[in-house]
Every structure is written in C-alpha cells, then in structure tokens.
Amino acid sequence: MSLGEAPFRLVAISAGTSDPSTTRMLADRAAQAVVARLRESGRNTSAQVIELAPSATEIAQSLVSGYPAEAVQNAIEQLTVADALIVSTPVYKAGISGLFKSFADLLDNDLLIAKPVLLAATAGSARHAMVVDDQLRPLFAFLRALPAPTSLFAAPEDWGSPDLGKRIDRAAAELAALIVSGIGRDIADGGWGGYQHAFGGNATRAERTTADVDFDTDLMRLARGGN
C-alpha cells in the first residue's frame, strides 16, 4: 500500500440542524480521526460531509412523491461510491432525528450492503446514551451494513472530557480496519445474488442492463411461457 493508490472515499452524514452543530462536530472529529488512521496505514482518504438540514424539504417531498428529489439523489450517489460512512444524528424525544430517519427511508434496501459504517449520536442528556445502539444499530442491521463495534455518543458533559477523544479514536481505528481489510467489498461481491435487489436501483452492483440480469430464474422462465 502506498499514498499513490486511489484514495478511500469517506462520507459523513450529519442530521444536525444548528450552526455550529454538535452532531456535525462529532461527525467531523470522527472523520478526521479515520482519515488520520488511514494515512498512518499508508492510504490517502477524501472525506466529505453531507448535511441533511438544507435538503429537509426535498427529503420530505421525496417521501411523499415516491422518488428521490435531486438533492436526495445526489446524496444517494455519494453514499453509493463511498468506501465507508459516518452517520451522526441528534437525539430528539428519546429517539433518532426524524430528518435522519426520513433520509434513511429513501435509501435502496441494497444500497449499503456490507458498507462499513460508524454510528454516532448527540443528545442533551447522557440518559439518551443507548439511543445510538438501540435505534441506529438495528436500522443499519436492516440495511445489511457493517457498523463498527464502537458507537459514538456525546452529551454536553462529554465535550469537555478527554474520554470522548479516546472513544473517537477507538471507533475510528475500528472503521479504518474495516475499510483497509476490504471485508465489506468481499462480502458484497461474494454474496450479492443472495440479497434482494430491484432493477435499476442505485447500488453499485444494481442490475441496470440485460448483461446484469439473471435469466435463469423461475420467474424469467415463466415470463418466457414456461411453467
């Protein structure tokens, strides 16, 4: 490995709404730590943050129209080509942000298969600490993503504590290891046919042409008049 290889692409999603936003800050710090880790292992990384708040209206419109609006489609395309994600959401009313969940509801079921993901949440009280593992982790389990073992959570007191920095480093090391190992790609490549897909989807391996489609299935035989 060397810095000459194609850089990894890291995409962070923040559902924070204020400016500055602690949700965004947590995503930024995690992204910086992951980039630093990957650089140590000899790889350049491009990191990019997608803020959901400016696209709030388009996210809501996409939910009711059934098709992703332009800003949403652009975000989906960034996620599609990313080697790994950092997702960061505020906790509201004891749950993840509705904006974040609305965005997640617009993703193809197979978009993030075996994609390494670092889960992060912020809240106004440490009493919400389990929301990230109780709610984000099942969501990404449904999407068959590959969340890092350590999730990040920051309440107000954490921003003055060196322990937050340590947890960020630990989570970043886990995500970096997942990225470098290539395990996500191996899982997706090796088992792609075993997951459910829709024709013309956004996933990198989605079927888009006759060359991608398996014609040797019961339904395809039925389409050709067979039983």
Next chain:
Amino acid sequence: MHFGIFGVGDIAPDPATGIPRSEAQRIQDTIRVAKAADEFGLDVFAFGEHHNPPFVASAPPVLLAYVAAETKNILLSTSITLITTNDPVKIAEDYAFLQHVAKGRMDLMLGRGNTVPVYPWFGQDIRQGVPLALEHYNLLHKLWREDVVDWEGRFRTPLQGFTATPRPLDGIPPFVWHGAIRTPEIAEQAAYYGNGYFANHILAPNFHFKPLVDFYRQRFEHYGHGRAQDAIVGLGGQAFIAKKSQDAYDRFRPYFESYPMFQGTSLEQMVRNTPLSVGSPQEVIDKTLTFQEGFGDYQRQMWAIDIGSLPVDVALEQVELLATEVVPVLRKEMDARRAPGVPDAPTHASLVQAAYGDGETRQARPRPNSGDNTSGPLPYLDSDPERPANMPRVV
C-alpha cells in the same frame, strides 16, 4: 406513431366548488371526452381499470364497446387491464368480443395494479403479483391462438378442452402491450412474445424508466422480432395546454394543488423534474420531443389530460388543443426524426395484412352442438386436426 389520451375515471372535488362529480356524470363526461378525441383526430383513447372509489373504471370493455359504436376512427385501448386479478379466460372473451364489436379498432394494455386490498377482492394475493401476471398472460396468449386449450397452472383451475369464444376477429388476436415500470420479468415477457411495452412515465423523474425500456428493446431483438430500435414502445405523459404559457400555469394550478397525487410538490418542480407538460402548445411539443431523444423512436404517446377534478368543458378544450395544436406538429417532427425502417405500432389492419396479404381471413364457423353443449374435439369447421380438444368423459 399513435398519439392519444388515457384515463382511469378518477373523481376529485372541483377546487372551485369543493363538490366532486357524481359517478353518473363522470361516466358521461368520459364518453364525451372519448368522442371528442375521435372527432379531433387523436389516434387512441384508453381507459381503466380500478375497482374502488373515487374511480369509475371497473368495466373498461363495457365503456369501450359503447365508445366504439359512437366513434369512427379512434383506436380504443386500456390503461390498464388488470392481468392479475381478472381471470384470463374472461379477459380473452371480453376483449375478443370488443374486438368484433369495434371491428378491430382496439388493442389492450395489461398491468398488475398496485394496491394491496384489490387482490383479495378477486381472490388473489399481491405477494404473487408478478407470477400471477406472467402466468395469466401465458394462458391469455394461448386462448387467443389455439381453438382448444388444455392448460394447468398455479393460480386458476385447470382447463380441459376449452375454447374461448368468440375467436379473435379474422383469426388475429388483439395486439397487447405490457405495462411495467420496475419489473424486468414483465419486460422480458413483452419481448419474448413480440408484444408492445408501455412505460407509464408520469409522476417519476424524467427518463427514470429508460433502463427498463432499453432492457425490453434488447430482449425484443434477442428473440428475433426485429432490431432493438424497432421494438414497440409506448410512453405515458400528462399535459395541460393553453395558448399562452402563463395561462396554462394559472389555470392548471388549482387542479394540481388540490390533487392528492401531487401532495407536497410544487407545479413548477413537477414540470421540471417529471414528464408533466404545462404550457403553450410549443412547450408541450418541445418536451415531448425530448422523450423521443431520450427513449429512442417509439410508437405510442399517451397523455393524461382528463384528471378527476377537471370540469368536462376544460377537458374537452384540452382534447382540442392537444389534437389540433400539438399532435400535428409532433407527428411531423417525430416522423422527420425517426430512423429509417422503424415500424408503426401494429393495428388490426396491419396484422391482417401481415398474416394474410390480400388473401381471405379466417372466419370461425362453429360445428353444430354435439348434444352436450360442446361442439366436439374440433369446434370449428376449420379447426386444426393437430390440436383436437381433450375432453374427458364424465360418467
């Protein structure tokens, strides 16, 4: 190239009065719109099929048979006929009958339908929607091509020695389009049989369905029906036209905004991002020409213009504007841009010509009743002895 209008008999409150039309009024209005489409020279009127309020579109062949009697030239079609929840035997009978009544001036479009509760009303299950559609069409295809059918499948009772009557007009089955927007198996079936493929292109981003249209084209060629560019493609669209662009927006906006299907979006966004055309005749022409550019040469363009809240006078005016100001220009422009050799959509006349040349067409004449309400293993005077009915004796 066919240009036409399609509708589903939807009823929505008039935004000015808040009062929806009665079902009786909506049915009569639909008939007036269909007749106007014929008088102003559109090529196709298509209708149906839904089975719940606020729609009156449950019996397309009934409406179309009446419209056939009241019109001269327009081709009648469906948008769509439910291949999942209708018994294919009844589809074979109803539409062959319509074909005779309309003297061949019809075809039909098959689709799955999209809501969960409809299926159990007809004894079916939406989770089986795709295999139901595929199997039902396989049977329908046979029923129109073989006088005597023995058949067994997963979804309906087996058939032994069954003959669907009447036999198709001149022995030529109605032309079929398969409507699909996300299912490659349906596009594959359309391609396998050399049937038409219709992408109802409204309410989704521009060119969203191009990959599936391309898929159909390539498989059409794969099965030897012609070049990919010759495959029989139809597209949906939606339009509201006024002489001046701003008038079109001003007049359409209240209908758009009160329409549940468009909730949460603005008219300008829908026009920019989807195949909805609102504006002057020239703007509608320009937008429709982008369909030909994006999807390749195609054979049928249908527009939804008669939506549920639109008073019939406005719908009639839209038919006139579409037929007199938009379609003649599009016909000329699209013809000029069409690649050499790309065929028109089949009609009964063209299919008869292809099958028989100038020879005699088939006229099915039944043999006499053999005493048990059947006409024996060879039901027609010219039935193929290679395909006799298999009719087990019931003792």
